[in-house]
Amino acid sequence: MIEFFMQDWIAILPDALPADRVMQFAADPCAGGISLFVGTTRCESPGCGRELVALDYEAYEQMALRQLQDLAARARRQWPLVKVVILHRVGRVPLAAASVIIAVSAAHRAEAFAACRWIIDTLKAEVTIWKKEIWADGSTAWVDPQARQKEAKT
Amino acid sequence: MARMQVDVLMFAGVRDRAGTARVRLELPDGSTVCAAVEALAGRFPAIREQLSRVAYALNCCYVQSSAYLKDGDELALIPPVSGG
Numbered sequence: 034m035i036e037f038f039m040q041d042w043i044a045i046l047p048d049a050l051p052a053d054r055v056m057q058f059a060a061d062p063c064a065g066g067i068s069l070f071v072g073t074t075r076c077e078s079p080g081c082g083r084e085l086v087a088l089d090y091e092a093y094e095q096m097a098l099r100q101l102q103d104l105a106a107r108a109r110r111q112w113p114l115v116k117v118v119i120l121h122r123v124g125r126v127p128l129a130a131a132s133v134i135i136a137v138s139a140a141h142r143a144e145a146f147a148a149c150r151w152i153i154d155t156l157k158a159e160v161t162i163w164k165k166e167i168w169a170d171g172s173t174a175w176v177d178p179q180a181r182q183k184e185a186k187t
Numbered sequence: 188m189a190r191m192q193v194d195v196l197m198f199a200g201v202r203d204r205a206g207t208a209r210v211r212l213e214l215p216d217g218s219t220v221c222a223a224v225e226a227l228a229g230r231f232p233a234i235r236e237q238l239s240r241v242a243y244a245l246n247c248c249y250v251q252s253s254a255y256l257k258d259g260d261e262l263a264l265i266p267p268v269s270g271g
Binding site for chain 1: 196198199200203240244247248263265266267268269270271
């Protein structure tokens with residue numbers, strides 16, 4: 034259900050994310066622009082010789098929803114925003130499909146860009162959602178961004 | 188000593204290792220998150236090596252392991268998140 038009377042549309046959804054309806058929701062006569070970020074699934078270990086087929090997303094949904102609502106509220110305290118949309122998909126997401134969509138409308142582009150960037154960065158660091166790689170050979174692995182950062186540094 | 192019940196939720200790799208997503212623990216009144224996690228690791232030894240990298244949420248809010256539990260609380264073990 035899209036509640037169009039609301040200023041924020043925050044949801045965790047089990048199916049393909051409705052990108053067209055996001056633009057519709059974020060558009061507003063008071064907004065001079067919409068900043069839209071679409072996060073898509075990709076292979077985290079390119080060139081590893083194996084074929085990645087999908088990512089499985091799992092959420093601690095009750096907490097994650099509260100966190101997403103809180104992200105929108107925190108963004109609104111930092112920038113004057115018109116509409117905020119944060120949608121995250123859970124379940125199996127095929128490669129190159131949208132796993133997350135953030136849209137922010139504001140009177141001016143600087144605020145829209147800054148808030149959109151801050152929301153996706155903070156979401157990735159804090160929100161209780163996990164992804165697991167599903168490989169063509171049947172193997173799976175939970176993604177651990179902290180371990181990857183450490184590997185990259187060494 | 189009076190006892191209380193706490194529901195523990197596990198996710199992602201921790202849940203896979205424990206082999207269950209949810210377990211009810213009975214603990215002495217006044218127990219901390221730390222004590223609950225110790226009891227949990229006693230029951231599911233396979234999760235022990237992951238605990239150094241796990242964060243805790245009590246009723247959907249992040250807390251320190253020194254936080255006190257009360258009857259009916261929901262404690263979640265949060266491995267490193269990877270949303271987005």
